[in-house]
Amino acid sequence: MITALRRIYMALFALYLIGPIIVITAVSFNAQKFLAFPPRGFSLRWYAAIFVEADWFAALMNSLTIALASALLSTAIAVPVAYAAWRYGLRYARALFALGIAPFILPPVIMALAFLLFFSSVGVNGLMANVIIAHAIFLLALPLVTISLGLESIDKALIEAAQTMGASGWTVFRTVIVPIAAPFALAGFAFCFVLSLNEYIIALMTVGFTVETLPVKIFNALRYGYTPVIASIAVLFLLVNITVFSLIARFSNLARILGAMD
Amino acid sequence: MRNSSLSRYVALIPSSVMIGVFFAIPFALILMVSVSSPADDADFRLGFDLQHFQRFATWFYIERALFSAGLCALIAAISMAIAFPFTYFLTTFKRRAQDLWLIYILAQLSLSEVLIAFSWQILLSRTSGVGNILEMLGIVERSFSMAPSAGAVIAALVYLTVPFSVLLLFPALSRMDRSLLEAARTLGASPVRTFFTVVIPVTRPAIISGAVTVFVLTLGAIIVPQVLGRPQHWTLSVLITDQAIFNFNMPFASALAVVLLALSASVIALVSWLGRRAEA
Numbered sequence: 001m002i003t004a005l006r007r008i009y010m011a012l013f014a015l016y017l018i019g020p021i022i023v024i025t026a027v028s029f030n031a032q033k034f035l036a037f038p039p040r041g042f043s044l045r046w047y048a049a050i051f052v053e054a055d056w057f058a059a060l061m062n063s064l065t066i067a068l069a070s071a072l073l074s075t076a077i078a079v080p081v082a083y084a085a086w087r088y089g090l091r092y093a094r095a096l097f098a099l100g101i102a103p104f105i106l107p108p109v110i111m112a113l114a115f116l117l118f119f120s121s122v123g124v125n126g127l128m129a130n131v132i133i134a135h136a137i138f139l140l141a142l143p144l145v146t147i148s149l150g151l152e153s154i155d156k157a158l159i160e161a162a163q164t165m166g167a168s169g170w171t172v173f174r175t176v177i178v179p180i181a182a183p184f185a186l187a188g189f190a191f192c193f194v195l196s197l198n199e200y201i202i203a204l205m206t207v208g209f210t211v212e213t214l215p216v217k218i219f220n221a222l223r224y225g226y227t228p229v230i231a232s233i234a235v236l237f238l239l240v241n242i243t244v245f246s247l248i249a250r251f252s253n254l255a256r257i258l259g260a261m262d
Numbered sequence: 263m264r265n266s267s268l269s270r271y272v273a274l275i276p277s278s279v280m281i282g283v284f285f286a287i288p289f290a291l292i293l294m295v296s297v298s299s300p301a302d303d304a305d306f307r308l309g310f311d312l313q314h315f316q317r318f319a320t321w322f323y324i325e326r327a328l329f330s331a332g333l334c335a336l337i338a339a340i341s342m343a344i345a346f347p348f349t350y351f352l353t354t355f356k357r358r359a360q361d362l363w364l365i366y367i368l369a370q371l372s373l374s375e376v377l378i379a380f381s382w383q384i385l386l387s388r389t390s391g392v393g394n395i396l397e398m399l400g401i402v403e404r405s406f407s408m409a410p411s412a413g414a415v416i417a418a419l420v421y422l423t424v425p426f427s428v429l430l431l432f433p434a435l436s437r438m439d440r441s442l443l444e445a446a447r448t449l450g451a452s453p454v455r456t457f458f459t460v461v462i463p464v465t466r467p468a469i470i471s472g473a474v475t476v477f478v479l480t481l482g483a484i485i486v487p488q489v490l491g492r493p494q495h496w497t498l499s500v501l502i503t504d505q506a507i508f509n510f511n512m513p514f515a516s517a518l519a520v521v522l523l524a525l526s527a528s529v530i531a532l533v534s535w536l537g538r539r540a541e542a
Contacts, residue, residue, distance in 0.1 A: 002453050006351060013348045017370060020381040020421065023391065027384060077277045088270055096274065099281055107482030107526060109499045110519045113506055114288035117295055117516070137284045198374035201484055205506065215374040219485065222380060231384070234377040241369035249361045258364060259433025260353075 021238065028231035046232040056229060059217040063197055066128065066213060070135035071192035075185060077136065078143035086151040097144055104141035111138050112205040119206060126210035134206050135196040142195070143188030146257055150184025151177070153256075183252035190244045198237065292523075296516035306513045314517035323501075327521060330497040331529075334480040337419045338473045344420070345427035346469070350461060352428070353436045364432075371425035379489040382418040383409060386490070414490040419483060423476045430475055434468030435461075467537060474533045478526045498522045 031041025050056050081100060084093035103111050115134040119125060154177060162172045200215040208216050214237075218230050248254055299311035317323070352363055385391045386408035393405035408414055442464065446456040462469070484499045498518060505515035 009347055010351060013344065016344075016421070017366070017424070020378075020385050021370075023385050024381045027390060073280075077280050080273050081277050084270055084274055090270060090274075092271065093274060096278060096281060099285065100277075103285055105478070107478065107499055107522055109482060109484060109502050110292065110523055111288075113502060113512075113515055113519050114292050115284075116506060117291045117512060118284070118288035121291065133280075133284055137280070140281070194372045198372050198377075200374055200376050201503065205503075208507075215376045218374075218380065219376045222376075222489065226384075230377075230380055234373070234381060237377060238369055238373060241372045242365060245365040245368045249365055254361055254364055255357065255436070258429055260360075260436040 021235075024231045024234050028228055028235050030228050030231075033228070046228040047236070049229045050233060050236065053229075055212075056217070056233075059212050059214045062128070062211050063213040063215075066131055066135060066203070066211075067193045067196040069132045070139065070196045071189045073132060073136035074140050074192045075143045075147075075189045078140060078147055078188065079185065082144055082147040082151060086148055097148075100140040100144050103138050108138065108199075108201050112202040115202060116205040126207050128207065128211050131203050131206045131211065131213075134202050135192075135199060138199070138202055139192045139195055142191040143185065146184045146188035146191065147181060149257060150181035153184075154180050184257070187248045187252045187257055190248055194241050194244050197240065292516045292519050295513050296520045298513050300513075314514045315520075317514060318517055318521060323518075326496065326501060327498060327525065329495075330481060330499075331525060333415075333419075333495075333497065334477045337416065337423060337480045338476040340416070341420050341423040341427045341476050342431070342469060342473050345424050346431060346462075349428045349431040349435050350457075353432070353438075364429075367425045367428050371429070375422060375483060375485045378418060378422050379485040382414065382421065382486075382490055386414050386417075409490045410492050410495075412491070412495060415487055415495050418486045418490050419480055422483060422486060423479055426479055427472060427476055430472035431465070431468055434465040438464055470533055470537055474530055477529055481522060481526055498525070 028046055029042050029044070030046070031043040050060060078100070081093055081096045084090045085097050111134070115130070119130050124130065158176055159172055162176050167175070198215060199213075200219065203211075203213045204216050204219070212220070214233060218233065221227060221230060245254070248257070294308055295306060296314060297310050297312065298306040299309040299313070300306055352360060355363070387393070388405050388407040391408070393402070393408065396402045397405040438461070442460055443456055446460045447453075451459065481497065482499055483497065484503055487495050487497050487500050498521065502515050502518045502522065505511045505518060
């Protein structure tokens, strides 16, 4: 009886999670220009459109460039802070760490408005660099948290053993710390990449009128009626997200990053 | 030694500059602009003037703030309530099955709010959604559109936040001491009773902090209330975007942002105070 209830519950929950995705996927393979479910005919033209139609492709390239650059920048800012907080327990590094987490906790529209005000008062408008920096700061919490999780998983006895055997500080860093922490840093980088790719409001407010990212372009397209290209992009994005998180699960410890014990 | 401890700080300079210039200054700007006064030559002049907050203190905006808080509380409650049993069952799965579910949950969580709103719009539309399926099954005579409506906003916002709820509950449920459950079962408690008298009390701190996080997260939603709701379903975040991008009224947008900030901060503070009082 309990098992049956449990199965029904899990099935309903899974249906709620996956239902909209199934409808979107079906719509994206539709042969006609209008949206229809169940789909009529089968066609891959809406997937081809992302790469063939110049404006969709430009938006895709903008999104990929911004996501890659901001994930790199964010990880580069996070590494020294997380390292100094863990290795030396510097109070200053811990304060920076807390400050770096804050933008991610606030409702994103607040940071979006802050960046808009900042870049317009400095007088630097509409550059792709603006949104790269804005995303790097907004998403900084992700590499900070994953890297410090990685560092905390290092057994301090291992470091002491290396030092006792005469390894220099640099050797310990290179041969003990980096190999253990690197997968976690990579996971932070990947989280940043995926969330930047999907971010809407900060991209809109910082450079929305000059550099169109995919989410911004989709929202603009929604106002002029629907095109099945949006559905195919949704499916493509979901596949990118699934691929990235599968890679994290494969090369790092996903359940641990998400808070399970080993 | 002095030299090496100095170099520890030197290594932090680039990160400090980035965080200081691009987080602390922009954040301070919001506070400054929210109390600026109007000027002829430019949009506003820095100073101290509470007129934008006075404009907020009218029933229209106060009602919006109360509506936002109420909606977010409702979403947090529904989202946590349906995510809890799922997460509880998930943690009993084998590691590999858990990983697969977590990958899917993360992928959905990362999906842009724009795409979620679009998906739900299709799902609730007359021609290509649930209505259509109901018509085919003969449950309703004619397909009908289910959006825009309050129900559409709630369904999509819960959908948007449920992956977060699962991940926020996951650590506590996954680290829960399973021997407690066995003890309760051995003493003759039914599974349902064990769930309510052991599992929920043990994970209460995670439930409370998770609900607060979902509350703040929902406060940030912008597209779903706009696309799936009517103007009476618009939240503070929608109004801020509207003021900043379409009315170019930065001071008022900033004042609304300060209100949103205060709302988020007070909920976080209230709940952590309640949590500490419950522990004492």
